Amino acid sequence: MSDGSTLGAHSFSAHAWGRNLPTYEAIRTMPFNAALADGTLSLERFRHYMLQDAHYLIAFGRALAIAAAKADDTDGLVQFAEAAKVAVVVERSLHADFFESFGIDADAFERTPMSPVCHHYSSFLIATAYSEPYPVALAALLPCFWIYAEVGRDILGRAVRPNPYDAWIDTYAGEEFHEAVQAVIATTDRAAMGASPAVLARMHAAYKRATELEWMFWDSAWRLADWPV
Numbered sequence: 001m002s003d004g005s006t007l008g009a010h011s012f013s014a015h016a017w018g019r020n021l022p023t024y025e026a027i028r029t030m031p032f033n034a035a036l037a038d039g040t041l042s043l044e045r046f047r048h049y050m051l052q053d054a055h056y057l058i059a060f061g062r063a064l065a066i067a068a069a070k071a072d073d074t075d076g077l078v079q080f081a082e083a084a085k086v087a088v089v090v091e092r093s094l095h096a097d098f099f100e101s102f103g104i105d106a107d108a109f110e111r112t113p114m115s116p117v118c119h120h121y122s123s124f125l126i127a128t129a130y131s132e133p134y135p136v137a138l139a140a141l142l143p144c145f146w147i148y149a150e151v152g153r154d155i156l157g158r159a160v161r162p163n164p165y166d167a168w169i170d171t172y173a174g175e176e177f178h179e180a181v182q183a184v185i186a187t188t189d190r191a192a193m194g195a196s197p198a199v200l201a202r203m204h205a206a207y208k209r210a211t212e213l214e215w216m217f218w219d220s221a222w223r224l225a226d227w228p229v
Ligand SMILES: Cc1ncc(CO)c(N)n1
Pocket: 053, 056, 057, 143, 144, 145, 148, 214, 217
C-alpha cells in the first residue's frame, strides 16, 4: 500500500499519498520508530508518547464526532460516530492497561499538560473539523488513520519479538484497524469526488499539514519536549 498502487489512480487518496510520500518515509525511518521496532526505545520516551497520545485521542474523538455531525449521509454519520467512540475506547485502554504496565501512576495524566505539538495537532483537528466543509475535515483526519496503519505494519515487519511494545504494535498492525482505515479512505475519496477545485485544494493542504504533524508528534516524544517557559 505504501506506494498507493492499490488505490484508484485518480482518487484523492492516491494523489495525497503520493504527494506526501517523502514525509511518510521520514516518519517510517525516524529514530522513535526504529527504536520501537527493535525494542530499544527508552521507557521515558514511550511514557511521554503515551501520555500525550491519551490527550490526543480525546481531541481526535471530538474532531471525529464533529465530522460525524457534518456527514452528508447516514453511512458517514455512523462511520465517524463509531470512530469517535473507538478513539475514546482506545484512550481508556491506555489508561487501564498501558499506563499501569509502563509504570505511570493514576494522576500522572492529570498532572501532565499537552505538549506544544500535541496541543497544536489537537487544536488543528478540532478547528478544521468545526470550520471547514466535510471533505476537508475528512482529509485532515485521514493521515491519523492511514499513517498509523502503514507504520504499524512496517514496524511489525521488522520488529524484534518479544518486544516491550508488542501490544502497541499489534493494535495498529491488526486487521481490525486496517479495515477501519480502508473505510475512511473510501469515504474521503467519495467526498472528494463531489468537491470543487477550491475545496479539493483545501483537502490537500489539510492532509499535508496533518501528515507533518504526525512526524512532529513522534519527534516531540523522542525529544521529550515540554513547554519552554
Ligand atoms: C498522534 C496519533 N495519530 C494517530 C493515531 C491513531 O489513531 C494515534 N493514536 N496518535
